[in-house]
Amino acid sequence: MLLDGKKISDEVKAELAVExxxxxxxxxxxxxxxAILVGxxxxxxxxxxxxxxxxEQIGFGSTLVRLPADxxxxxxxxxxxxxxxxxxxxxLIVQLPLPKHINExxxxxxxxxxxxxxxxxxxxxxxxxxxxxxxxxxxxxxIMELLKRYNIETSGxxxxxxxxxxxxxxxxxxxxxxxxxxxxxxxxxxxxxxKNLAEFxxxxxxxVAALGKAEFVTADMVKDGVVVIDVGITRVDDVNNPRxxxxxxxxxxxxxxxKSSFITPVPGGVGRMTIAALLQNTLQAxxxxxxxxxxx
Amino acid sequence: MLLDGKKISDEVKAELAVExxxxxxxxxxxxxxxAILVGxxxxxxxxxxxxxxxxEQIGFGSTLVRLPADxxxxxxxxxxxxxxxxxxxxxLIVQLPLPKHINExxxxxxxxxxxxxxxxxxxxxxxxxxxxxxxxxxxxxxIMELLKRYNIETSGxxxxxxxxxxxxxxxxxxxxxxxxxxxxxxxxxxxxxxKNLAEFxxxxxxxVAALGKAEFVTADMVKDGVVVIDVGITRVDDVNNPRxxxxxxxxxxxxxxxKSSFITPVPGGVGRMTIAALLQNTLQAxxxxxxxxxxx
Numbered sequence: 001m002l003l004d005g006k007k008i009s010d011e012v013k014a015e016l017a018v019e020x021x022x023x024x025x026x027x028x029x030x031x032x033x034x035a036i037l038v039g040x041x042x043x044x045x046x047x048x049x050x051x052x053x054x055x056e057q058i059g060f061g062s063t064l065v066r067l068p069a070d071x072x073x074x075x076x077x078x079x080x081x082x083x084x085x086x087x088x089x090x091x092l093i094v095q096l097p098l099p100k101h102i103n104e105x106x107x108x109x110x111x112x113x114x115x116x117x118x119x120x121x122x123x124x125x126x127x128x129x130x131x132x133x134x135x136x137x138x139x140x141x142x143i144m145e146l147l148k149r150y151n152i153e154t155s156g157x158x159x160x161x162x163x164x165x166x167x168x169x170x171x172x173x174x175x176x177x178x179x180x181x182x183x184x185x186x187x188x189x190x191x192x193x194x195k196n197l198a199e200f201x202x203x204x205x206x207x208v209a210a211l212g213k214a215e216f217v218t219a220d221m222v223k224d225g226v227v228v229i230d231v232g233i234t235r236v237d238d239v240n241n242p243r244x245x246x247x248x249x250x251x252x253x254x255x256x257x258x259k260s261s262f263i264t265p266v267p268g269g270v271g272r273m274t275i276a277a278l279l280q281n282t283l284q285a286x287x288x289x290x291x292x293x294x295x296x
Numbered sequence: 297m298l299l300d301g302k303k304i305s306d307e308v309k310a311e312l313a314v315e316x317x318x319x320x321x322x323x324x325x326x327x328x329x330x331a332i333l334v335g336x337x338x339x340x341x342x343x344x345x346x347x348x349x350x351x352e353q354i355g356f357g358s359t360l361v362r363l364p365a366d367x368x369x370x371x372x373x374x375x376x377x378x379x380x381x382x383x384x385x386x387x388l389i390v391q392l393p394l395p396k397h398i399n400e401x402x403x404x405x406x407x408x409x410x411x412x413x414x415x416x417x418x419x420x421x422x423x424x425x426x427x428x429x430x431x432x433x434x435x436x437x438x439i440m441e442l443l444k445r446y447n448i449e450t451s452g453x454x455x456x457x458x459x460x461x462x463x464x465x466x467x468x469x470x471x472x473x474x475x476x477x478x479x480x481x482x483x484x485x486x487x488x489x490x491k492n493l494a495e496f497x498x499x500x501x502x503x504v505a506a507l508g509k510a511e512f513v514t515a516d517m518v519k520d521g522v523v524v525i526d527v528g529i530t531r532v533d534d535v536n537n538p539r540x541x542x543x544x545x546x547x548x549x550x551x552x553x554x555k556s557s558f559i560t561p562v563p564g565g566v567g568r569m570t571i572a573a574l575l576q577n578t579l580q581a582x583x584x585x586x587x588x589x590x591x592x
């Protein structure tokens with residue numbers, strides 16, 4: 001069965017639009033997301049414009065700050081400061097990757113945790129691991145939402161995560177290990193140094209593929225009934241496609257799908273949920289700041 | 297072969313004593329650790345006094361703040377503030393567990409990250425997960441040191457961690473998954489909801505037992521040549537012992553040892569390393585503050 005990221009993300013967005021209306025009819029402003037885009041990498045342009053468009057769809061405010069590829073780190077940090085201090089903006093994302101002359105960690109650390117709706121700041125990463133309320137980074141949060149809305153049983157299941165990135169693999173492993181629902185999985189985190197990878201993947205009840213290698217997971221690597229979450233999204237050249245490429249996941253969908261009980265398509269799976277989760281975090285940031293105003 | 301925590305922790309402490317002498321001969325003060333002990337739980341008394349004694353052994357300064365079991369949260373937070381603001385103190389630990397009327401998370405969050413040598417503050421937990429320099433909490437850090445000093449190969453090995461606590465199991469899983477040495481393990485994190493636990497433990501090249509159940513891991517649960525790290529330390533009643541109890545690890549040592557390539561004893565294994573690691577963190581805190589003074 002398809003885990004339909006498009007359908008579920010549309011549901012989430014409809015729910016968020018209702019929340020926006022509630023705020024506005026109470027005389028309060030809508031949530032507002034700011035994005036900083038440095039340079040004009042094709043994929044980054046696409047991601048940022050999807051996010052801005054999604055904001056517009058559901059009535060969120062949005063600001064896009066464009067900076068040239070040769071912008072100084074100092075100037076970028078100053079832009080972040082301005083947004084950190086702007087009470088009309090609830091959430092701030094800096095689209096990654098950044099040019100090599102800029103220290104990404106320094107930039108990530110510079111966004112105040114209260115507006116860090118990407119969940120990249122160390123304090124937010126720590127809260128995720130500790131099970132405290134925080135902004136869970138968008139891709140893992142979107143995957144958790146998908147598992148939840150399809151009522152997929154995770155407790156006691158063996159979940160194998162492929163890829164240990166800071167933004168997907170590692171937080172997924174931490175989230176699914178926790179005593180929560182979804183959660184309570186026995187999690188194995190695999191990566192480039194893993195030996196006998198297929199032995200691990202074949203024992204997986206739930207397989208999260210987040211290694212960024214097109215069609216890496218083949219049918220012989222999974223067991224019957226597996227739940228497959230495909231986080232990969234690689235542009236593969238294709239002369240027959242008017243864009244010159246097609247998008248491929250980390251899973252060879254056509255051959256793995258028949259063995260699976262649930263599987264996310266690419267596109268229309270995890271990517272859609274990522275944007276929905278970012279919007280959920282932005283609403284949360286808005287509600288948090290309203291609560292802070294009430295208390296103080 | 298025994299992973300001798302006593303021997304290695306003595307080595308570490310001797311190295312730290314050398315660093316203390318270097319500081320003093322440069323006209324600088326020694327590192328100083330403060331501990332807050334609330335109430336008088338027997339095990340907590342023992343742990344805190346071991347830590348204070350270890351400080352004295354190597355020339356660190358130490359302060360023990362004792363508060364009654366019925367101390368208010370407000371008063372405890374005020375004591376933390378005083379130490380946070382005291383330039384003569386580098387590291388602060390609040391011995392856990394705390395009485396039920398006190399919010400442990402609030403207390404942990406109140407220690408400034410720069411003095412949080414237990415590594416419990418969310419920002420330090422986040423840095424650990426992200427692989428950034430930080431105070432790694434003492435037990436996981438001590439275990440990493442032990443693996444390192446015995447030159448145990450970890451890269452590509454399957455490490456099974458039993459127990460998902462915030463202070464041992466979860467940080468161990470994160471540390472051993474990272475691209476570092478020790479590290480680069482394929483890690484499976486098991487816990488109370490894990491099904492077919494013995495299947496996981498039998499596939500482990502490295503087994504970290506941190507679930508707090510005396511002699512839980514038996515010989516039939518491990519494979520030949522396994523490396524065993526036993527974090528458990530449970531008091532088991534024993535009328536034949538003058539203290540009325542004996543200390544037991546999570547591993548049935550007598551039967552598992554013959555199958556293992558390396559194994560930590562209890563006591564004399566991980567516990568000793570925990571204290572050594574706490575002292576290393578305290579030295580680091582001292583050096584960090586000196587560096588900050590130099591820069592500013």
